[in-house]
Amino acid sequence: MTGTDPITFQSLIDWIEHRLTDAEMREVEDRLAMLSPQTQATMDWLRAFSEARSRVKIEQPAGNLHAVLLNQFQPTVAQRILQRVTALLTFDSAQQPALAGVRSVELRARQIVYDCDLIEVAINVRPSRQSDRLDINGQVFPHTSAAASDLVVHLFRGTELADISLTNDFGEFSFTAVPSGSHRLVLIAEDNQIELEAFDLPLSATG
């Protein structure tokens, strides 16, 4: 707020929150046109905050949940050193020759498969229905008796962490509306950090 502004910060808040009398509301509205650009920006922020708080809840969970969360910590497990494993590309449909007579429109999905001693990961890439981006659906198949569920799957775009997913009971995970670029998946599974070789996603999922 500047010293020349005709409305105090507090009055602006009260106005936005409808805490003023009708006469006070009109008084503020009459002076809105005289606001400095700085105060105008402040008012825009207050409105954005007011809109945000009407759309979201910020609440404290029950105390018993707090105790459950604390119990998730196991010091010996936290100190473990993850073994890094690289899963290699074993199949990419984009690198296969097109079948004679098959129209390209039918090849919109791209399949990619990675493999290592611990797991096989099958990935399908399709154009996203809701945007010009791509949807990635994957499934983890353990080679051992280890569970496929609740693995943490990190999607990196270049070196930046772009998204995170968790595998469901069937080992499935997904990412939606992924932009084109070079991507890499990293899975955290028990004592292992499994890194898949990077793959490029052009705008067309067919490669």
Place this chain on the structure above:
Amino acid sequence: MAISSSDWDLITACRAGHETAWEELVTRYERLPFSIALSYGLSRDDAADVTQTAFLALFRSLTGLSEDTRLSAWLATVAHRQTRRILQRGRHEHPDTLDLIDERLSSIGPSGSNPMERWELVEWVHYGLESLSERCRRLLRALYFDPSEPSYMEVADRLVLPVGSIGPNRARCLEQLRQILQNRS
């Protein structure tokens, strides 16, 4: 761990097996996944499940996180995905409530399709509140995020403040919040 420990300090301490660091992370962030789930209309029980899953994923990923990981955004992303999964499961299990679930699913949207999805708003507000002084945090939570919508009188009573100071304190705390969030962006 000191109250002012950074997220990275806490993650590093957790990796060394310090339970107090984990406790601080939980205290700092337990509202975030819980609130994201609630903001999409999940029950408190389902929101608790989302929160448990988010922290379990965090625990499992501790070793894999890097110093530039924004923990707040990391947890929010996991919570958002878990919320979506529960909503999709509800679509199969409760077809009689399809309209309501579809409305919630459409509001969750694909990540990145909208400049500020609801889960991102929760993360934005949560970050701002957590960055405030304890006094301001308690006041703004009571004024704007308490589901019982207490009056100024009730807030003053709860926080042991003169009722006449609530308005000016609210203005000062909102100004702090504005500066924190604008500096972040």
